Amino acid sequence: MYSKRELKIIRNEPNRGKSLRDEHNCCVSFRNKMVNLKVIAEYFEATIGDHLKIKLREIQRRVASRMHVNVNITRCRRAKKMVMDKLAENFVHEFAKNPRSTIKMAVDRVTPESPPHFKRSI
Template identity: 75%
Template structure:
């Protein structure tokens, strides 16, 4: 059974490179690469998970920016 985390792990780079990719396209790619039919809800959750992960990285890096400025 394919859950959202498996899809996110396999397609993180693709979604990161193409953030405006349609859910139908994600669903088509999952079907062609993993040979599993997934519903749109899983694709939506996957895309949200990847975007949240990327946004979290930016927040962490921005917090570190102030630490770097204090050191200088």
């Protein structure tokens, strides 16, 4: 059941019961320690991957609207960095599969000092 309340996990509780009481005297909480940067990075990995220049405030707003939790900018920054590092690692890993492969390109230079203009692959 979805109740927007902070979840507290008590490990190794000696008198743990099997019943559920659905009575709450607490107010709605917008803080949850379980929504850490790893959870944010996994949840928004596709969004950040599609929009590499997404602003941190936009990530913060999306976390608030979809997860109903307020997080600070530092947590969003670290989650975005985690996703960017993972994407960069995947890029390097993908192109390191065959290190002996070469590509030959025909280039044209207007003058010897000018930058090359690619014509076509050979």
